[in-house]
Amino acid sequence: MSLDEFFVTGDPMILASQIAIALTMVGLVALITYLKRWKWLWSEWFTTVDHKKIGIMYILAGVLMFFRGGVDGLLMKAQTSRPEMGILDAQHYDEIFTTHGVIMILFMAMPLLIGIMNVVIPLQIGARDVAFPKLNALSFWLFFVAAMLFNISFVIGGSPDAGWTSYFPLAGKEFTPGVGNNYYAISLQIAGIGTLATGINFVVTIIKMRAPGMSWMKMPIFTWTTFITSIIIVAAFPIFTVALLYMSLDRLFGTHFFTVAAGGDPMLWLNLFWLWGHPEVYIVVLPAFGMFSEVIATFARKNLYGYKSMVYAVAGIAFLSMLVWVHHFFTMGNSAAVNSIFSLTTMMIAIPTGVKIFNWLFTLRKGRIEFSTSMLWALAFIPCFTIGGVTGVMLAMAAADYQYHNTMFLVAHFHYVLIPGVVFAVFAGLYYWWPKMFGFKLNEKIGKWHFWLFVIGFNLTFMPMFFVGLDGMSRRMYTYAESTGWGCMVRLLSSWFLNNGSWFRCTCLQYLLEFPLCVTESRK
Amino acid sequence: MTSHTTPLEYKSHQSQMNILGFWVFLGAEIVLFATLFASYFVLEHNTAGGPGGGADIFVLKDVLIETFLLLTSSFTSGLAIHAMRNHDKKGLLLWMIATLLLGAGFLFMEINEFLHFIHEGATIQTSGFTAGLFTLLGTHGAHVTFGIIWISLLLVQLVRRGITEKTSSKLFIASLYWHFLDVVWIFIFTFVYLKGMVM
Ligand code: HEM
Ligand SMILES: [Cu+2]
Numbered sequence: 224m225s226l227d228e229f230f231v232t233g234d235p236m237i238l239a240s241q242i243a244i245a246l247t248m249v250g251l252v253a254l255i256t257y258l259k260r261w262k263w264l265w266s267e268w269f270t271t272v273d274h275k276k277i278g279i280m281y282i283l284a285g286v287l288m289f290f291r292g293g294v295d296g297l298l299m300k301a302q303t304s305r306p307e308m309g310i311l312d313a314q315h316y317d318e319i320f321t322t323h324g325v326i327m328i329l330f331m332a333m334p335l336l337i338g339i340m341n342v343v344i345p346l347q348i349g350a351r352d353v354a355f356p357k358l359n360a361l362s363f364w365l366f367f368v369a370a371m372l373f374n375i376s377f378v379i380g381g382s383p384d385a386g387w388t389s390y391f392p393l394a395g396k397e398f399t400p401g402v403g404n405n406y407y408a409i410s411l412q413i414a415g416i417g418t419l420a421t422g423i424n425f426v427v428t429i430i431k432m433r434a435p436g437m438s439w440m441k442m443p444i445f446t447w448t449t450f451i452t453s454i455i456i457v458a459a460f461p462i463f464t465v466a467l468l469y470m471s472l473d474r475l476f477g478t479h480f481f482t483v484a485a486g487g488d489p490m491l492w493l494n495l496f497w498l499w500g501h502p503e504v505y506i507v508v509l510p511a512f513g514m515f516s517e518v519i520a521t522f523a524r525k526n527l528y529g530y531k532s533m534v535y536a537v538a539g540i541a542f543l544s545m546l547v548w549v550h551h552f553f554t555m556g557n558s559a560a561v562n563s564i565f566s567l568t569t570m571m572i573a574i575p576t577g578v579k580i581f582n583w584l585f586t587l588r589k590g591r592i593e594f595s596t597s598m599l600w601a602l603a604f605i606p607c608f609t610i611g612g613v614t615g616v617m618l619a620m621a622a623a624d625y626q627y628h629n630t631m632f633l634v635a636h637f638h639y640v641l642i643p644g645v646v647f648a649v650f651a652g653l654y655y656w657w658p659k660m661f662g663f664k665l666n667e668k669i670g671k672w673h674f675w676l677f678v679i680g681f682n683l684t685f686m687p688m689f690f691v692g693l694d695g696m697s698r699r700m701y702t703y704a705e706s707t708g709w710g711c712m713v714r715l716l717s718s719w720f721l722n723n724g725s726w727f728r729c730t731c732l733q734y735l736l737e738f739p740l741c742v743t744e745s746r747k
Numbered sequence: 748m749t750s751h752t753t754p755l756e757y758k759s760h761q762s763q764m765n766i767l768g769f770w771v772f773l774g775a776e777i778v779l780f781a782t783l784f785a786s787y788f789v790l791e792h793n794t795a796g797g798p799g800g801g802a803d804i805f806v807l808k809d810v811l812i813e814t815f816l817l818l819t820s821s822f823t824s825g826l827a828i829h830a831m832r833n834h835d836k837k838g839l840l841l842w843m844i845a846t847l848l849l850g851a852g853f854l855f856m857e858i859n860e861f862l863h864f865i866h867e868g869a870t871i872q873t874s875g876f877t878a879g880l881f882t883l884l885g886t887h888g889a890h891v892t893f894g895i896i897w898i899s900l901l902l903v904q905l906v907r908r909g910i911t912e913k914t915s916s917k918l919f920i921a922s923l924y925w926h927f928l929d930v931v932w933i934f935i936f937t938f939v940y941l942k943g944m945v946m
Contacts, residue, residue: 354764427768461779478871478878486793486875
């Protein structure tokens, strides 16, 4: 194999990234050597089994991945901002929406949440560490190696390009030759095993290591949501393990799990993927709910309203999350009866979710609300997430979904749940628990800038997607004609392009900038 | 928490957590095998013109021998843990070695069976059915292989360190694993072989 088969060549943006990666690596090595920090890094961080440090490493890696996924998002926005744009060609666009989706869910949302769990759960239950500290370190390193392997694909060998859902037959060897999608199969397999281990770890930690006297119904609500999330992890990830095994065998060893011609069944992949995939979206959102509950109760200076109903609601959501997966393919040949049943189970999820929303509102009622930055995130979450939830119920009507499916309306829906649900929560949690990690408070003034830019930018970016979606714009299209009329809506987005850019950069840079800033401030 | 009737492997808090953690892991393993079974049922009749299940490729006699070997090994591993509870190191060692030998016998038979399948023209690449069959059986077989290696290493530790709180909890966990593989095999025997030959 010659060198230019190994590295991806021929695209100036990728060439620039290759050079940037090489320079960054050289720079980092030089810097660490110059500061004589190798031994410290090795013994204090790389080999640590301390839950707080592992949590911080998860968070750092998650922020890094947020940056990578965000650059992907910005590139997509740039390409679709006007009809017939020429920034990305079709192939490159496919690669970018694939890596964007995978990275944001598995390598951004997951590690940030697991990182916060790692830092906070032992403190909340009064334990010295998690039940299996070494396994915890292993989980982190499996995740990290998987993330790096996945990320390197775009400079070595080529990125996966069949979407984060990687449906067959498209993702099969026949239609997607090349190594790109093998990166998907293998790196997600590695990451998944790490996540499974985390799930087991937290189940045991929470059952067995609570301080004396902390009975189940006295547990902090974030501990509850982490516990239930961990159970969903244990119940859902093995399904993905098997699905990815089949994918690897099909792609690498010529088996026929998903190829129609030799008796395979592409719908088997869809079912397995979403049997994991739907619970996965609750895996990321339930801990977030827990964090919001903590933050809202603290800054409303009241006890959480309806604690018990919160716990039952979370358990109910977890249970229902296993019974709704078919709503992702209402349009793919199910009988009317099957579609109706899954419509119903899906809509039922709105009930416990509604219970939670009302509990938060009642917690706020008559509270002495303090508008700290983390509280702001929680307050913005409630209306934004409700928009996501309500449009979700629209999508849950199988007959109507024939219209919405795979349009930008769907894309808007899941961004309205994932970003307020997960990203706002991570920010709220980081502002809230930052002192527990680093011993000083984040600057509130910068925090408010961060908040307003992000929330306004978020709504301006994704709100119009609902409308172009209803106008018929399908997702994953790298370009469209002027005559579709989508241009004006999308141009509205593009006029806010800079805004998006700033909220995004603001987020990531903030952590870099604030750190020294606040250190000096707290020393004053 | 612990009294003098508590078995050795449950004495320390860490051992209790290890055992609970392993039960949770077995929960995940159940989901894993359930997925493999479900996929097999989906693909079972998709033979794409190649050999099908049942009489086409299954050999009842060999399957019965495999079943006999594995079920017996589960019994001997139970005897081993019984000996461990009685602080009988030699009994523990001998019964565990018997378990390993029976497990190895099972594996030998299974590999032969796979060779027979291939000889009959049913390789993993033949059809949806064979893909499902080989991965279900193969995942179970790989678990047995891993179990043999794992328990062998634990036995080395046992010889060196004797029956301690640590070695006993490790061997206890390994025996849970071994019983679990036995249970999975019972499902394979029923829903792959018997069902395949009767229906
Ligand atoms: C920088 C902010 C973001 C921007 C500008 C952005 C933009 C986009 C766009 C335009 C698409 C549609 C691509 C297409 O189908 O043509 C998309 C898809 C997607 N986004 Fe985002 N997004 C952002 C943040 C996030 C976050 C925070 C998450 C998850 C936590 C996320 C998860 C996803 C997923 C799962 C898809 C589907 C990918 C696919 O269908 O292959 N995004 N995003
Ligand atoms: Cu779903």
